[in-house]
Amino acid sequence: MHMKIVKRILKFIIIIVGALVVSIAIMVLMDIQNTKYLKVENNEFANNNSFLITNVNIIAKNQDTVLVGKMVHIKDGIIQNIADSIELNGVEIIDAKNKYLTPGLIDMHVHIWDRYELGLYLSNGITAVRNLWGMPMHLRLKEDLDNDKIISPMFFTTGPKLTGPEFIGDDNLQLTSPKEAKKKVISYKDRGYDFIKTYYGITEDIFDAVIEQAALSNMDIVAHPSQKVPYAYHFNAQIKSIEHAEEIIQQPLNYNLLDTVKLKNIFNDFEKLNKSSFSPTLTVYNNIYQMLIDDEILESETLQYMNPLIKIVDSKAQFERWINTKQQDSSIVKSIKNQHNLHLKIVKKLHETGTTIICGTDAGIGVTIPGFSIHQELTFYKEAGLSNYEVLKTATVNASKTHSVMSNMGTIEVGKVANLILIDNNPLLSLSALQHPKTVFIKGRKLNRDALDNFEKQAKNRKNLVASAIRYLENLMVEK
Numbered sequence: 001m002h003m004k005i006v007k008r009i010l011k012f013i014i015i016i017v018g019a020l021v022v023s024i025a026i027m028v029l030m031d032i033q034n035t036k037y038l039k040v041e042n043n044e045f046a047n048n049n050s051f052l053i054t055n056v057n058i059i060a061k062n063q064d065t066v067l068v069g070k071m072v073h074i075k076d077g078i079i080q081n082i083a084d085s086i087e088l089n090g091v092e093i094i095d096a097k098n099k100y101l102t103p104g105l106i107d108m109h110v111h112i113w114d115r116y117e118l119g120l121y122l123s124n125g126i127t128a129v130r131n132l133w134g135m136p137m138h139l140r141l142k143e144d145l146d147n148d149k150i151i152s153p154m155f156f157t158t159g160p161k162l163t164g165p166e167f168i169g170d171d172n173l174q175l176t177s178p179k180e181a182k183k184k185v186i187s188y189k190d191r192g193y194d195f196i197k198t199y200y201g202i203t204e205d206i207f208d209a210v211i212e213q214a215a216l217s218n219m220d221i222v223a224h225p226s227q228k229v230p231y232a233y234h235f236n237a238q239i240k241s242i243e244h245a246e247e248i249i250q251q252p253l254n255y256n257l258l259d260t261v262k263l264k265n266i267f268n269d270f271e272k273l274n275k276s277s278f279s280p281t282l283t284v285y286n287n288i289y290q291m292l293i294d295d296e297i298l299e300s301e302t303l304q305y306m307n308p309l310i311k312i313v314d315s316k317a318q319f320e321r322w323i324n325t326k327q328q329d330s331s332i333v334k335s336i337k338n339q340h341n342l343h344l345k346i347v348k349k350l351h352e353t354g355t356t357i358i359c360g361t362d363a364g365i366g367v368t369i370p371g372f373s374i375h376q377e378l379t380f381y382k383e384a385g386l387s388n389y390e391v392l393k394t395a396t397v398n399a400s401k402t403h404s405v406m407s408n409m410g411t412i413e414v415g416k417v418a419n420l421i422l423i424d425n426n427p428l429l430s431l432s433a434l435q436h437p438k439t440v441f442i443k444g445r446k447l448n449r450d451a452l453d454n455f456e457k458q459a460k461n462r463k464n465l466v467a468s469a470i471r472y473l474e475n476l477m478v479e480k
């Protein structure tokens with residue numbers, strides 16, 4: 001009798017667990033099903049990746065000027081020829097009289113939570129992204145891109161964030177020994193991650209091990225500076241990119257915005273020691289200020305493009321935290337603004353020291369919206385004092401110079417992949433010309449504004465909260 005009850009309970013548990021597993025699988029599959037508008041097979045335009053663009057003005061590769069009235073031949077997704085005149089038969093011709101052709105934009109610091117975001121990046125002229133918080137879902141996305149299954153910006157991702165023994169965080173990999181660090185670098189390479197991300201809290205002995213193994217495994221490192229090592233430690237040949245202007249103020253400056261002596265030393269160090277690119281991510285920081293001055297920001301239209309899970313667990317929490325801080329001390333509004341202004345100076349100074357600035361927004365968290373944010377970030381670099389041409393370089397050629405795996409993009413040059421935007425106005429006169437592009441080429445495929453608008457529409461107020469939560473749980477549960 002007793003055994004019978006146990007068996008019944010066991011059976012009941014198995015049924016419940018089984019039903020749970022099945023419904024989880026259905027939820028995730030449904031979310032992917034709902035983004036089928038991105039599938040190559042569902043888009044007729046995807047069948048053609050060869051064009052002849054005529055009469056077009058091209059942003060030149062190496063100088064601040066426009067080459068007028070050129071022809072560009074795209075063949076099988078690659079830029080095949082650029083000339084004053086090209087004779088060709090049997091290829092679709094695009095008359096681009098009075099239009100401007102620039103390389104597609106690249107956002108070097110994003111966090112991707114679902115596939116709807118891919119459409120938002122494309123719709124904003126972004127043809128490549130670097131994801132800096134790797135999870136299993138990103139490896140599946142890479143696989144679909146490798147097999148040419150979906151229309152998406154070119155996608156590169158780091159592995160999970162590597163931190164040291166003391167740093168607590170549910171989604172980071174806490175390394176406890178140099179030996180473990182080396183093992184993880186090898187394993188991330190095997191799993192298919194493109195880069196290693198080192199994070200806040202990583203200690204020197206572990207960092208040394210990561211760098212040593214990354215060099216052996218030919219893996220570039222992207223560093224969110226660690227406060228456990230001196231800032232200049234990050235100027236290392238294996239670290240290809242250093243993130244966040246904010247960290248210069250937090251770590252070497254210890255929040256003392258007026259410590260001009262220390263700041264000068266940092267600039268000197270950059271000039272003498274640094275060969276890494278620098279990604280300022282000014283937008284995400286300035287958005288703190290936006291939250292402080294705009295009580296309605298969570299209800300704003302642009303927030304409707306944020307992943308619903310992030311909206312609930314991150315955007316809202318950040319907003320409430322900053323509003324609370326303001327209630328206790330209203331001077332915070334001014335100090336955030338002051339720090340943002342210092343970030344602008346840092347960008348200008350680092351640019352002058354010869355540092356390669358790469359455009360990164362930190363989109364996908366807080367209230368920093370995927371895709372749209374890049375135009376804000378570029379505006380800040382302009383405000384900092386860079387010319388329009390120098391600003392454009394931060395989101396194109398500079399990115400391609402940072403990692404060898406990105407070297408086939410970022411300029412309009414024979415042999416490069418045809419990731420391009422075709423726009424009505426000259427971006428060297430006004431950067432606003434880059435917003436809302438009429439035509440985007442991704443690997444030679446031509447997306448018109450109707451298709452791009454549809455990508456935006458599909459992503460607006462998407463209902464994939466549960467699927468997003470399941471993917472995040474998966475990340476917490478699998479071995480990192």
Ligand SMILES: [Zn+2]
Nearest residue numbers: 109111132362
């Ligand atoms: Zn980030």
